[in-house]
Every structure is written in C-alpha cells, then in structure tokens.
Amino acid sequence: MTTGEIIKNDIYPLSPKDTAQYMLDRMTEYKVSQLPVVQNNFYQGLVSEDDLQEQGQINKVLKLIFVYENQHIYDALRLFHVHHLDVLPVVDEQQxxxxxxxxxxxxxxxAESLVSDEQGGIIVLEIGNRDNSMSHIAQIVESDNAQILSSSVRSFPESTRLEVTLKLNRTDISSIVASFLRHDYIVKAIYNDKRGYDSTRDRYDQLMNYLDL
Structure with missing residues (x-):
C-alpha cells in the first residue's frame, strides 16, 4: 500500500502568514504536535509545537519532512519513528x-495487514543476518502441513542478530519448534502453543523426542 491511499484531508494545513498562537491553537484543536505549512498548494515544511514555543517564528522552525504519495507506508512508518511524529505530510513529485x-x-x-484474526501459535526465532532466508523458514513450517499467517523481522543496534516472529495457522506447534531446533535455529519464545512448551528444557526434551522418531 502506498501513502497516497491512506491520506487524510480533514486536518487542514497552516499558512506561513498564520501567527504562532494560531498555529498552536490548531494543534490543540487537532490534538497533534505538528502541522504542515502550505503556500499556494506547495508544501513549505512541518512545524512542531515545541519549536514554536521555543522560537516563536515560523521561518526558523520549519522542517522539510515529508513522503511522496507513491512511497510505501513502511517508508512513512520509519519517518514517524525517527522524527517522533503525529502527522506526516504527503506531496507529489512537484512538491x-x-x-x-x-x-x-x-x-x-x-494491525489489519500483519495480524491475522485466525487463532494460531507464535514462534520467535533468533538468527544471524546472513542466515535470513524466509524461504527456508517457510519450507520448515510448510513441511509440517502448517502455514505462516504473518511474519516480522526485528534488527538490533550494533548486532548481527535478527529476531523473526512467525504467526502460524495452528496452535499445536511443538513438532514445528522441534524442526527449527533440528535445523539449528534458536527458538527464543513460543506463544499460544496449546501444549505449553515455553522453556528451554521443554524445547530440548521435545527435540530429543523428535529425533527418536
């Protein structure tokens, strides 16, 4: 999904001619900490409540933060996180x-795209960033007649390790966990497993039983 598909137009932009107090009042009205400034339909920058209160002059506090309407929303999510935003302006190629x-x-x-409403177990794996093969992970799951409903990958600063979270389409995931262990994956956590294996010792015993089959 691109950013242009979820644009909101019920929050009106500010004008460079607006006073600082007017801008602060609009932020209070919309319950946000930033608002875009637009002149003649061209984006001028983003102004924040904190900067206005400190500087008081809009020409000193405008920040050119935006996304293009054809960018993926993951790009927008990164900017929300990096700049601690409530709102993020969207522009076209002509600004x-x-x-x-x-x-x-x-x-x-x-929530709608990554989290399935279907009940299922969750497995959290730890892998090296060079071992990040989702195709191999999916192969292990599917070889046990299960499916991955959703997945996410988390990296850590100053680390070569990745955390991969999988939601599967069934709650009895003990044999799948055993398969991951047999393939030398580190299983950090298990959730919603109806058999309740959630400790290192349980997972070890489970692997031993699996290898005895």
Missing amino acids: QYKGVLILNNIIDYL
Whole structure:
C-alpha cells in the first residue's frame, strides 16, 4: 500500500502568514504536535509545537519532512519513528501538498495487514543476518502441513542478530519448534502453543523426542 491511499484531508494545513498562537491553537484543536505549512498548494515544511514555543517564528522552525504519495507506508512508518511524529505530510513529485498521514491510521493498517484474526501459535526465532532466508523458514513450517499467517523481522543496534516472529495457522506447534531446533535455529519464545512448551528444557526434551522418531 502506498501513502497516497491512506491520506487524510480533514486536518487542514497552516499558512506561513498564520501567527504562532494560531498555529498552536490548531494543534490543540487537532490534538497533534505538528502541522504542515502550505503556500499556494506547495508544501513549505512541518512545524512542531515545541519549536514554536521555543522560537516563536515560523521561518526558523520549519522542517522539510515529508513522503511522496507513491512511497510505501513502511517508508512513512520509519519517518514517524525517527522524527517522533503525529502527522506526516504527503506531496507529489512537484512538491504539491496532497494531505497528511496520521500515526493512528498507520497503526490500523499494520494491525489489519500483519495480524491475522485466525487463532494460531507464535514462534520467535533468533538468527544471524546472513542466515535470513524466509524461504527456508517457510519450507520448515510448510513441511509440517502448517502455514505462516504473518511474519516480522526485528534488527538490533550494533548486532548481527535478527529476531523473526512467525504467526502460524495452528496452535499445536511443538513438532514445528522441534524442526527449527533440528535445523539449528534458536527458538527464543513460543506463544499460544496449546501444549505449553515455553522453556528451554521443554524445547530440548521435545527435540530429543523428535529425533527418536
């Protein structure tokens, strides 16, 4: 999904001619900490509540933070995180203002697209960044007649390790966990497994039983 598909137009941009107090009042009205500034439909920059209160002059506090309307929402999510934003302006290739993204809209999209309503077990793996083969992980799961409903990958600063979280389409995941262990994956955690294996010792015993078959 691109950013242009979830633009909100019910938050109106500010004008460079607006006073600092007017801008602060609009932020209070919309319950946000930033608002875009637009002149003649061209995006001028993003102004924040904190910067306005410190500087008081808009020409000193504008930040050129935005996404293009054809960018993926993951790009927008990164900017929300890096700049601690409530809203993120969206522009076209000519820098014309198209609207804003709201953080809650991004969260709603991620909840709908990444989290399945179907009940299932969750496995958290730790792997090296050079071993990040989702095809091999999927092969292990599918060889046990299961499917991956959703997945996410998390990296850590100053580390070559990755954390891969898998949600599967069934709750009895003990044999799948054993397969991961047999392939030398580190299983950090298990959730919603109806058999309740959630400790290192349990996983070790499970692997031993699997190898005895």
